[in-house]
Amino acid sequence: MEGTDLESVFQRYLDNEYTEADLSLILEAIVNGDLDKTMTAEVLQRLSFDDSVDNELVDHIADNVEQHLSRTIKPTKVRKLSWISYAAAILFFLGIGLYFYSIRSDRSDTSLQMAQDDDIPPGTDKAILTLEGGNAIDLDGKKGQIITKDGIITYADGESVTETESRQTRYTLSTPRGGQYQAILPDGTKVWLNAESSLSFPPKFSSSDRVVNMSGEIYFEVAHESNRPFKVNMNGQVITVKGTSFNVNAYPGEEVNYTTLITGKVEVLTDKGKLLQLKPGQVLSNDGLRQVIQQANTEETIAWKDxxxxxxxxxxxxxxxxxxxxxxxxxxxxxxxxxxxxxxxxxxxxxxxxxxxxxxxxxxxxxxxxxxxxxxxxxx
The missing domain is CATH 3.55.50.30 (Phage tail protein beta-alpha-beta fold)
Known part of the structure; x- marks a missing residue:
């Protein structure tokens, strides 16, 4: 089927105006890998709660997926799965990747069902801004990112976080477990903090360089300034860039930290005084004794940000x-x-x-x- 035709069928599905034939085409497209990630995620999400799906059609699709799985995976790995589990499994093994689905209790194999135990919601946008004197401000995740400009911090909607330009020389933005947050630094650099991460930065950068300190995992999109390098200090290492995007994973207590370059150029001065350069698509792993540069799966590295x-x-x-x-x-x-x-x-x-x-x-x-x-x- 042509891409435009499939999109039309998919739109009818979203509008709840689809026929059984439309649904069959969509499910066949999932099996054949013709549906993109976003569409696939939406279908699996909806179908997991849809009691109107015809059982014969479900069985037909499950048979097709089982045949595909048996050609792709060793036979010992193919289990008796519900139809929605089959669809998810084929996405796993074929590397199609990003999706969200739920397994329906009435169509799941009981051997795969978890007990009806407690459940926990996902993390949310939340963070704490700590001032130099130790005062802490709980940031409202519903108001979006914070922006630092001219020494003043505001939410994206313009509401002030810090009242006026203060005499602070350093702010620390930190996320707890179950939290993530975005911010724009004084130079326009964008940062995404993963859970249990922190970033220390000044209200205004100096005229010679832009220096921040971090721990945990942070993705940076650095505003380009050829005459004022951007430096990230973490675990004794110094990352220097002028304008680029990269991800740093350096949690306290972890044996290895990782610097992954997405675009641009990066120089890393290790805690042993060794200067290393990364190319786009490379990751530097450092365990304190060895530093190894290799190709990275950048999609995996920054998936959390997306x-x-x-x-x-x-x-x-x-x-x-x-x-x-x-x-x-x-x-x-x-x-x-x-x-x-x-x-x-x-x-x-x-x-x-x-x-x-x-x-x-x-x-x-x-x-x-x-x-x-x-x-x-x-x-x-």
């Missing part, structure tokens, strides 16, 4: 660290052998915790139980 979790052959332990920060939960493992279970795929950061864990259960060999603010991980 509202998604995306995992490319990621060990379960690393996946659950991200889950823990975003959903404000602790994770306990029944045994050590599940740490290195590898996952690929993704889901929306707007999904509640049970939905997120359902996605992981579909394609993995572990199961999860939510108890209060804790996630228990078991081998299937």
């Amino acid at each position: 509202g998604h979790f995306l995992f490319d052959k990621k060990p379960l332990k690393e996946v659950m660290k991200q889950i823990s920060r975003w959903y404000e939960v602790d994770v306990e493992y029944a045994s050590d052998d599940v740490y290195f279970e590898v996952y690929g795929g993704g889901f929306s950061r707007k999904a509640d915790l049970r939905t997120a864990l359902n996605v992981l259960e579909v394609t993995g060999d572990v199961k999860f139980k939510i108890v209060g603010k804790k996630v228990l991980v078991y081998k299937k």
